[in-house]
Amino acid sequence: xxxxxxxxxxxxxxxxxxxxxxxxxxxxxxxxxxxxxxxxxxxxxxxxxxxxxxxxxxxxxxxxxxxxxxxxxxxxxxxxxxxxxxxxxxxxxxxxxxxxxxxxxxxxxxxxxxxxxxxxxxxxxxxxxxxxxxxxxxxxxxxxxxxxxxxxxxxxxxxxxxxxxxxxxxxxxxxxxxxxxxxxxxxxxxxxxxxxxxxxxxxxxxxxxxxxxxxxxxxxxxxxxxxxxxxxxxxxxxxxxxxxxxxxx
Ligand code: PEP
Numbered sequence: 001x002x003x004x005x006x007x008x009x010x011x012x013x014x015x016x017x018x019x020x021x022x023x024x025x026x027x028x029x030x031x032x033x034x035x036x037x038x039x040x041x042x043x044x045x046x047x048x049x050x051x052x053x054x055x056x057x058x059x060x061x062x063x064x065x066x067x068x069x070x071x072x073x074x075x076x077x078x079x080x081x082x083x084x085x086x087x088x089x090x091x092x093x094x095x096x097x098x099x100x101x102x103x104x105x106x107x108x109x110x111x112x113x114x115x116x117x118x119x120x121x122x123x124x125x126x127x128x129x130x131x132x133x134x135x136x137x138x139x140x141x142x143x144x145x146x147x148x149x150x151x152x153x154x155x156x157x158x159x160x161x162x163x164x165x166x167x168x169x170x171x172x173x174x175x176x177x178x179x180x181x182x183x184x185x186x187x188x189x190x191x192x193x194x195x196x197x198x199x200x201x202x203x204x205x206x207x208x209x210x211x212x213x214x215x216x217x218x219x220x221x222x223x224x225x226x227x228x229x230x231x232x233x234x235x236x237x238x239x240x241x242x243x244x245x246x247x248x249x
Contacts (some may be wrong), residue, residue, distance in 0.1 A: 002218070002245050003159065003204055003225030005060060005120055006232025007036045007089060008044075017044035021052050022085045022237055027239035032054040033249035035225075036242060037087045038232070039120075042076050045084055060087035060120070063095060066107030077153070078115035088112050090119040091146060093165040102145035110149040114158060120227070121146055125188070127166035136185050143189045148244030152194040160186055160201045161227045166193070167207035169230060176220050179205055184220040218248050 012020060030053075039060035041047055041121070048059060051139050061081050062139055065072055068079035079086065090112060093107035105121070112119035123142040125135040143160070150158070162182050169175045183203055191199035206227025217223060226245065231237040 001033050001035065001224070002249050003035045003202060004242055004245055005039060005087065005089075005159075005161070005204065005225065006238055007039045007062065007092070007206070007227060007229045008043060008233055009062070009094070009229055011043060011233055012041065012127065014044050014047045017041075017048060018051060018231070021023075021048060021057070022243065023235035024238060025053055025056065027235055028056060028242050029246075031246045031249060034246045037120075038060065040087055041089070045081070049084055055136065058086045060089065061085045061117070062089045062092065064088050064090070064108055064111055064115075066104065066111045066116070068111065078111040078117055081117060082115040085117060087159075089119045089161075090121050091142070092122045092123060093163060093168060102142055104144075105146045106148050109146055109158065113150070113154055118157060118159060119146045120161050120204075122161045122163045122227075124163040124165050124182075124207070130166065131162070134213055135182065138184050139182060140189050143186065144193065147193060149192070150194075152198055155190060155194050155198040155201050159204060159225075160190070161204045161206045162186060163206040163227065165207075170208050173205070173208040173213050174215060176216060179217065179223070180220050185222060187222060209241060211237055211244055214241055214244035215248070218245060 037058045037060045049080045065075040065077045090108045109119045125138040164174045187199045204225035209226045209228040
């Protein structure tokens with residue numbers, strides 16, 4: 001079972017989102033074993049929920065607030081998204097760069113689960129961390145705090161995306177030699193925190209994913225899916241990614 005999570009970022013008004021899903025619908029065939037999630041901007045989610053072929057696509061948010069209701073002007077909560085989306089990105093590096101702390105992200109992970117939304121927790125190191133041999137430490141620290149509000153049982157309901165921040169939007173993904181140790185770190189950290197079963201947590205890779213790289217990345221042990229950003233806005237490229245994954249499923 002592979003998971004493909006497209007992150008549209010801050011792009012596409014409802015009209016343009018509708019055009020894109022129509023094109024995706026024409027190009028992509030559903031295949032058992034491959035789950036496709038479209039993480040659209042909040043404003044697009046409700047109209048898309050009426051339009052998409054739910055047998056082919058699931059909807060995801062790109063963020064959610066840790067609280068369910070209240071005086072948080074401009075925010076959207078998990079309680080508001082409940083039933084509308086099945087997934088939400090949490091702790092994406094572009095949000096971490098805007099000041100989201102690990103503790104704040106931990107509350108969002110819990111908020112997603114509380115509202116029956118699968119959090120796709122994004123972790124990964126900056127280039128500077130890599131240069132200082134801090135990659136493993138950064139990932140372990142992020143996971144330890146970001147997952148701190150969960151039980152062992154919750155771990156089977158989350159997805160962790162390894163996203164080396166320096167490779168996001170770079171045009172070329174990290175190499176298998178760079179990705180594989182971090183996938184192992186993610187599984188061993190989660191196992192250490194939550195027990196043997198937890199090592200089966202769903203783990204995907206994101207950063208500069210395009211059709212031509214799918215086989216190489218999906219062949220890395222422990223990688224169970226992909227998180228394309230820029231490529232998910234181009235229906236031909238996204239369809240290529242999907243069909244390359246489906247060939248392997
Ligand atoms: C992302 O948005 O998480 C991402 C990986 O972007 P890109 O595929 O454009 O590098």
